[in-house]
Amino acid sequence: MGSSSSRPQTRTRPVTRPNDPSGFTVVNGGHQPPAVYNSGVQYAPQQQQAPAQYPQQPRPPAPAEKKKTKTIRNDVNLKKHTLKLVQDESDPSVYYPTFTFDCGSPCSVTVFFMATESPSEKLRLRTSLQSPGRRVQYDKKLGCVFPPEDMDPSEYKQYGIVPALYADSQLSSAEANEDSGEHRWPICIRLECVVAEEALEDHKLGDLPAGCGMRDWIQSQTTYACLERHETTWSVKVLKQKIWVQNLAYELQEIYGLENAGTPVAEGPGQPSDDLGRECVICMSEPRDTTLLPCRHMCLCHECAQMLRQQTNKCPICRTPVRSLLEITLKT
Amino acid sequence: MALPKRIIKETQRLLAEPAPGISASPSEENARYFNVMIIGPSTSPYEGGVYKLELYLPEDYPMAAPKVRFLTKIYHPNIDKLGRICLDILKDKWSPALQIRTVLLSIQALLSSPNPDDPLDENVARQWREDENSAINTAKDWTRIYAMQDN
Numbered sequence: 001m002g003s004s005s006s007r008p009q010t011r012t013r014p015v016t017r018p019n020d021p022s023g024f025t026v027v028n029g030g031h032q033p034p035a036v037y038n039s040g041v042q043y044a045p046q047q048q049q050a051p052a053q054y055p056q057q058p059r060p061p062a063p064a065e066k067k068k069t070k071t072i073r074n075d076v077n078l079k080k081h082t083l084k085l086v087q088d089e090s091d092p093s094v095y096y097p098t099f100t101f102d103c104g105s106p107c108s109v110t111v112f113f114m115a116t117e118s119p120s121e122k123l124r125l126r127t128s129l130q131s132p133g134r135r136v137q138y139d140k141k142l143g144c145v146f147p148p149e150d151m152d153p154s155e156y157k158q159y160g161i162v163p164a165l166y167a168d169s170q171l172s173s174a175e176a177n178e179d180s181g182e183h184r185w186p187i188c189i190r191l192e193c194v195v196a197e198e199a200l201e202d203h204k205l206g207d208l209p210a211g212c213g214m215r216d217w218i219q220s221q222t223t224y225a226c227l228e229r230h231e232t233t234w235s236v237k238v239l240k241q242k243i244w245v246q247n248l249a250y251e252l253q254e255i256y257g258l259e260n261a262g263t264p265v266a267e268g269p270g271q272p273s274d275d276l277g278r279e280c281v282i283c284m285s286e287p288r289d290t291t292l293l294p295c296r297h298m299c300l301c302h303e304c305a306q307m308l309r310q311q312t313n314k315c316p317i318c319r320t321p322v323r324s325l326l327e328i329t330l331k332t
Numbered sequence: 333m334a335l336p337k338r339i340i341k342e343t344q345r346l347l348a349e350p351a352p353g354i355s356a357s358p359s360e361e362n363a364r365y366f367n368v369m370i371i372g373p374s375t376s377p378y379e380g381g382v383y384k385l386e387l388y389l390p391e392d393y394p395m396a397a398p399k400v401r402f403l404t405k406i407y408h409p410n411i412d413k414l415g416r417i418c419l420d421i422l423k424d425k426w427s428p429a430l431q432i433r434t435v436l437l438s439i440q441a442l443l444s445s446p447n448p449d450d451p452l453d454e455n456v457a458r459q460w461r462e463d464e465n466s467a468i469n470t471a472k473d474w475t476r477i478y479a480m481q482d483n
Contacts, residue, residue, distance in 0.1 A: 281429040282394055284338040299429065308428070311395050316429035 069326070072245045075104035076191035076221045083189075083225065085236040088157045095227075095234050096160030097189060102142045105219075107193040108135040109146055110210045111159045114170065115188045119181040122213035123222060123242065123249055125188055129166075132210045133158040161187070163227060163234050171227040174239060185224045187236060192220040216247040255291050256317075257298035258328070280304050281316050290327045295320040302327050335363050339389060342432050354436045356387065364389040368400075368436060372479065373444045377471035378406065381479030385415070385439070387432065397426035398435055407467075407474040409448040409457035417442070418452035 078101040088094040097111060112132045115125040125132075136151070136159075138144050147156050163171055175184040194203050195217055203217045214220060221243045227234045241252040280286045286301035297317040300308065305325050308314075313322050343363070346356045353371040358364075368385040372378030384403040390396050400422060402415030410418040421430055421438055451457030460467040 282338070283336070284341050307395075312428075314427075316427045319425075319427065 074221065074243050074245060075193050075219050076107050077102045078189060078191055078221060078223045080223060080238040080241060083236055083238055085234055087233065088160055090154065091157055093162045093164055094157040094160040095163060096156045097236060099146050101144050101191055103138055103140055103144060103191065103193060105193040105196060106140050107138050107191050108205050110135050110190045112188040112211060113161045114184060114186060115211065116182050116184045123244055124213035125211035127211060135206065135210060168229060173226055186227055187225040189223045190220055192218055195219045214244040218244060220244040253296060255296050255298050257288060290325050292322045293324045293326055338394060346432060351433055351437055353440060356432060356436060370436065370440050372475060373440060376444045377468045378443050378475050381475040383479055394428040397422045398432060400435060405474060405478040407456060407471040409446050409451045409453060409460045410442060412453045416452065418450065
């Protein structure tokens with residue numbers, strides 16, 4: 001996810017600003033979409049927590065009903081494409097993560113290895129094999145780097161793992177316990193901040209143990225990843241990201257094609273603009289502003305999307321049947 | 333009826349940046365009718381041949397696929413005597429994200445990889461399956477006879 005604040009990616013506008021031109025609109029084709037689509041697509045709420053929280057209004061079966069979705073703001077965001085695993089220079093058996101992230105409030109970073117999360121403990125992460133390094137504090141800033149520039153390189157390995165201590169199978173995937181619903185994640189990286197409205201209440205993240213369950217005054221993002229072996233070295237692969245906002249957990253989902261959608265359509269020879277993905281793939285004239293659900297391909301303008309609904313009703317990119325449309329108004 | 337912007341744009345782009353080995357230009361009378369030429373891919377039995385096709389954009393394009401047909405005779409298991417083409421994206425696998433350019437590239441690719449297991453012309457396909465070398469020789473002969481001069 002990019003850092004530009006002009007795009008509603010992971011950091012979207014709060015719902016409570018009716019004049020805000022940015023917004024998500026679900027255009028519902030007469031069926032009852034899962035709760036996730038009412039709440040802003042990018043965030044899939046976790047099972048037990050979500051449904052009661054959303055206003056479930058009875059919906060008439062008329063097609064093309066439009067309703068404003070809830071959008072939520074996420075103050076901390078690890079850019080998952082920047083996450084890498086680096087071999088420690090002083091001790092080559094250790095690999096530590098590096099990444100960049102944005103934080104809209106002062107935040108702390110904690111790195112966990114072999115952490116277990118159960119679905120009922122507000123994202124609490126339990127570690128038994130390796131204790132997490134201490135929290136690293138950051139000031140409010142876009143484009144923060146981990147490890148921080150002022151950290152002594154000799155400290156990096158506190159945030160690292162020695163892959164040789166584990167079986168490959170432990171490192172290469174999340175281990176699920178079907179009975180308890182628990183997952184053990186090879187790597188978790190948690191960014192946490194105190195929500196702005198609560199900052200005066202004297203809440204301190206530092207008073208809480210690393211990996212503790214989320215509180216209503218915390219806003220966080222957790223990146224879950226595994227290791228991948230390449231001959232003699234290791235890399236990291238992101239499996240998912242979750243945020244905690246207003247006392248609820250949401251899984252982040254990417255919208256395919258959002259990156260290019262806001263920029264002007266290139267014209268003229270030498271500009272293969274049809275490949276750059278800015279204009280609607282059907283009319284090739286209007287900008288893309290509508291994402292198809294559930295496949296999350298943002299490839300159409302809202303008019304062509306409506307027309308597609310009435311006709312094939314399949315995604316032009318992947319042919320998945322369309323269940324609903326999400327119109328995204330980009331702030332310019 | 334006015335020509336949709338999409339067709340105008342596709343046409344401009346096809347003329348400005350033609351795909352290698354492919355040319356497509358709209359007819360003067362009907363902007364939905366294209367005269368197409370595809371050069372036989374090298375290392376295929378159609379190498380050296382120049383194939384003429386016609387391509388028509390139906391009224392509901394791009395929600396419906398273009399209609400494409402070979403005008404030059406060709407010996408190919410997925411193309412019949414009338415020049416009709418057996419290609420999934422022209423039938424049930426059509427998607428409005430595809431374009432004239434991508435359709436023609438797919439046809440060019442079909443020339444490089446005939447598929448006798450999904451035949452349109454059963455006789456050609458049988459020969460292709462039973463004696464591939466002689467089928468390829470026949471295809472080369474047809475290329476020489478039908479696709480190498482002004483037809």
